Amino acid sequence: NAGVTQTPKFQVLKTGQSMTLQCAQDMNHEYMSWYRQDPGMGLRLIHYSVGAGITDQGEVPNGYNVSRSTTEDFPLRLLSAAPSQTSVYFCASSPGLSYEQYFGPGTRLTVT
């Protein structure tokens, strides 16, 4: 049982490039979410999903896309990277809305 896994751990992109941050969980959790963390800003919700085929926007969705084709995977796509997207990205999952969320180890992204 690996829990929540994220790849890559680190990534450097040039402005305008696109990429996908991967998130997977093996706990059969219905709920998954993506957060970004910037210094002094806490965790800000980007997108979340309450089940396969269902996604919704969080607080800061612009510039990011998600899809949830399976229960296990919840990839986050950056369509055209900008320096403002330099951040640490965390994926989280939960069995349901009445349970705590389990966080992955994070991906540190730098956009130059």
Add this chain to the structure above:
Amino acid sequence: EDKVVQSPLSLVVHEGDTVTLNCSYEVTNFRSLLWYKQEKKAPTFLFMLTSSGIEKKSGRLSSILDKKELFSILNITATQTGDSAIYLCGRMNYGGSQGNLIFGKGTKLSVKP
């Protein structure tokens, strides 16, 4: 606006001190309030509070929720250097945006020997 406000934003204490961290929230369809501890990596879960006035306790840490006044506190007694971390408070609600766990900016606690 659904906001979660934590105070103080940073705090420096000495080992053995007792600290109280505050979290207030503004939401109508409240479901639960969660506390997390974040050291150098991913946040780790501490408490989930859904009922007003019931204290949750784990060792030297405890937390309580006041649903009438819309706030929660996290207490740490006899602090140790290992308590140094960012403490995050988040709220989950019912309704149209359920599933939406929103966090405050966190309180950075530094415990000096």
